[in-house]
Amino acid sequence: MSQAGAFPPGKKITVVFVIGGPGSGKGTQCSKIVRHFGFTHLSAGDLLRQQVQSDTEHGAMIKNLMHEGKLVPSDIIVRLLLTAMLQSGNDRFLVDGFPRNEENRRAYESVIGIEPELVLFIDCPREELERRILHRDQGRDDDNVDTIRKRFQVFHDSTLPVVLYYDRMGKVRRVDGAKSADAVFDDVKAIFTQLLTTQASQGGNASSRRSNPPLCSVL
Secondary structure, three states: OOOOOOOOOOOHHHEEEEEEOOOOOOOHHHHHHHHOOOOEEEEEEHHOOOOOOOOOOHHHHHHHHHHHHOOOOOOHHHHHHHHHHHHHOOOEEEEEEEOOOOHHHHHHHHHHOOOOOOEEEEOOOOOHHHHHHHHHEEEEEEEOOOHHHHHHEEEHHHHHHHHHHHOOOOOEEEOOOOHHHHHHHHHHHHHHHHHHHHHHHHHOOOOOOOOOOOOOHHO
16 A cells, blocks of 8 residues: 655644453443543444445455455554545544454554554453353354454464553553443543543653553453
């Protein structure tokens, strides 16, 4: 894909990664954050699906890769994210379910290079995630026990190392995803209120303070 463009020099861009296991409620919390705090919600999976449905050369290429069971290259995913960010006209972004692995993270840093203000980690026990997925009524073909457990293993092996990487930078904010959606958002709302208040008081250049213990002790 060709160069998507860049933000104007000096423009403050706020990026928050939202990460959690399958069924943790990332989409629900992102919708609430959008309504309350004016962020633009971007999902790498949604952007890829939109490309597949489009009648474009890139869409056909992505569709073929997915049909063959191959991973879409991280730089393509990141450039889709960058294009969506630039087209939104906003300066606050929730990036949902991304980075999924270290390759995603490195591509993001290489192409976009905007350090996330924080990483919202929705932590939830595997048993609760499994129960939720098996009982949700979305008609997904992959909502069966074997496939779900494979997805959990991929999350544990590939995504949790990314969470730990950002935790070492002091950027992870953990919330208990086992609670009700409204109760989880009470915690999320406090995190985002602190972030935006801190940015406003310090000229938009400061991240919020850590509000939880290091994840190395809880994962």
